Amino acid sequence: MGKMNCCLTNLVFLLSVIYVVVDSASGYGYSKDPKTGAYKNTNKDFMPPQFSVQGIVYCKSSSNKLSPLKGGVIRIACLGIDKYGYETAPFSVLTKPTDGNGYFLTKLSSQPLLENDGDGDGVKISKCKAFLHSAPLLKSCPFPTDVNKGSTGAPISAYRAVNGARLYSVGPFVYSSQPQKIPPSPY
Numbered sequence: 001m002g003k004m005n006c007c008l009t010n011l012v013f014l015l016s017v018i019y020v021v022v023d024s025a026s027g028y029g030y031s032k033d034p035k036t037g038a039y040k041n042t043n044k045d046f047m048p049p050q051f052s053v054q055g056i057v058y059c060k061s062s063s064n065k066l067s068p069l070k071g072g073v074i075r076i077a078c079l080g081i082d083k084y085g086y087e088t089a090p091f092s093v094l095t096k097p098t099d100g101n102g103y104f105l106t107k108l109s110s111q112p113l114l115e116n117d118g119d120g121d122g123v124k125i126s127k128c129k130a131f132l133h134s135a136p137l138l139k140s141c142p143f144p145t146d147v148n149k150g151s152t153g154a155p156i157s158a159y160r161a162v163n164g165a166r167l168y169s170v171g172p173f174v175y176s177s178q179p180q181k182i183p184p185s186p187y
Contacts, residue, residue, distance in 0.1 A: 046081070047110065047125040048166050053156055054105045055130065055171035057098050059141035062177045068102030069175055071136035076108065077153065080123035088123055094133060102172075129153035130170040141175040148173055151180075 057072035074095040080088035095106040110125045131153050132144040144151050150173035159166040 045126070047078070047108075047128060047156075050107065050109045051159070051166040051168060052105060052107045052162075053095075053128075053130060053168045053170060054103070055169060055173060056102045057104070057132070057135075057171065057173045057175065058102055059135075059138070060145070060174050060176045061140060066174070068098070068100065069135060069141060070098060070100050070102065072098040072102065072104070072173075072175070073133045073135075074098075074104055074106075074170075074173070075131045075133035076106065076128055076156070077131060078108075078125045078128040080110075081126045082123050087126070097136075128156040130156055130173075132173050132175070135175050140177055143176045143179050145174045145176050145180045150174060 053074075053076055055074065057069045057074070058066040059069040060066055075092050076095065077090050077092045079090055082088055093106065093108060095104045098104045108125075108128075110123070129149075132150040135141060135144070146152055148154055148171050150171065154170045154173075156168045156170060159168045161167075
């Protein structure tokens, strides 16, 4: 009987923790739709209709020397919010390969997403992350690292205004000559 009470107490505790965690989601810009039970994003912070993302990718050699990586590609993954407040499936854009200085710059626009439903209030981009996607086939730097969250996803949040447009910066990101232990990515 003592084991049964202990297990029942643990179960009640676990269920109450789950309820608190789910209920606390409303504090992060989500509220529960009473009709469907689904969580809607009520956060009004969206990415602008057009913005750019820049960064640098390096190669870290076995002697720990950093050098610019030419030909690296970054994946920008974003979440959208539809006109009803529901989160869309993540979508991604690949940058052009980095130049000889390891630099990349990509321009993004949510205009096609906004115009998708005909009335101009379609999907708005709510948040984005940048990930290392690929590097040229080099024996010297084949392994991505999580430096500056290059593998798990660097949030695109800090920006500066350039000619009236937002320019977000991420990284620098690093590929290595040695394998790295990388935590799984949620995207």
